[in-house]
Amino acid sequence: MSPLKYLAGYSPHLQMRVQELIAQGRLGTLLAEKYGQPHGVRNDGQLYDYVQALKERHLKKSAPLGKVIYDARLQVMKHALGTHTTISRVQGSRLKASREIRIASVFREAPAEFLRTIVVHELAHLKEAEHNKAFYQLCTHIEPDYHQLEFDLRLYLTQLELEQAEQARPGGIR
Numbered sequence: 001m002s003p004l005k006y007l008a009g010y011s012p013h014l015q016m017r018v019q020e021l022i023a024q025g026r027l028g029t030l031l032a033e034k035y036g037q038p039h040g041v042r043n044d045g046q047l048y049d050y051v052q053a054l055k056e057r058h059l060k061k062s063a064p065l066g067k068v069i070y071d072a073r074l075q076v077m078k079h080a081l082g083t084h085t086t087i088s089r090v091q092g093s094r095l096k097a098s099r100e101i102r103i104a105s106v107f108r109e110a111p112a113e114f115l116r117t118i119v120v121h122e123l124a125h126l127k128e129a130e131h132n133k134a135f136y137q138l139c140t141h142i143e144p145d146y147h148q149l150e151f152d153l154r155l156y157l158t159q160l161e162l163e164q165a166e167q168a169r170p171g172g173i174r
């Protein structure tokens, strides 16, 4: 059994339950039943509007957004569910922070709830750099069901990798 890299932070008991679902071939079906809804955020312009609308609603006072884009080079895991960079630019005599949000392009095809989850995560990073208590409080302030959603998102990414590995295997599903 390969370790569940997306679920490394969760309890061994929970990880075992997930391994069982995978072994029974039920993980994909369960996720599809719970999260069947696609979203219409197809390009960077639409993504910007989507992020901006959530920010307006929940984090009005934080620094203005900079660039918001889908990034095909982003690896979800390596960048801890998306990336967030603060680019400081000197503008005249003032130092102005510009906030850039990049979302891994795997989320373009993901169910609507998971795009929302990753955007909430990245928005919370506008105020909290670390994954600390204040950070998760902010996440649940924007999205009360955040913890469940992040867990299910990790299940989704796990399932996606299993399917990709299956397709890459000689004689696998094509």
Ligand SMILES: [Zn+2]
Pocket: 080, 081, 121, 125, 131
């Ligand atoms: Zn993060």
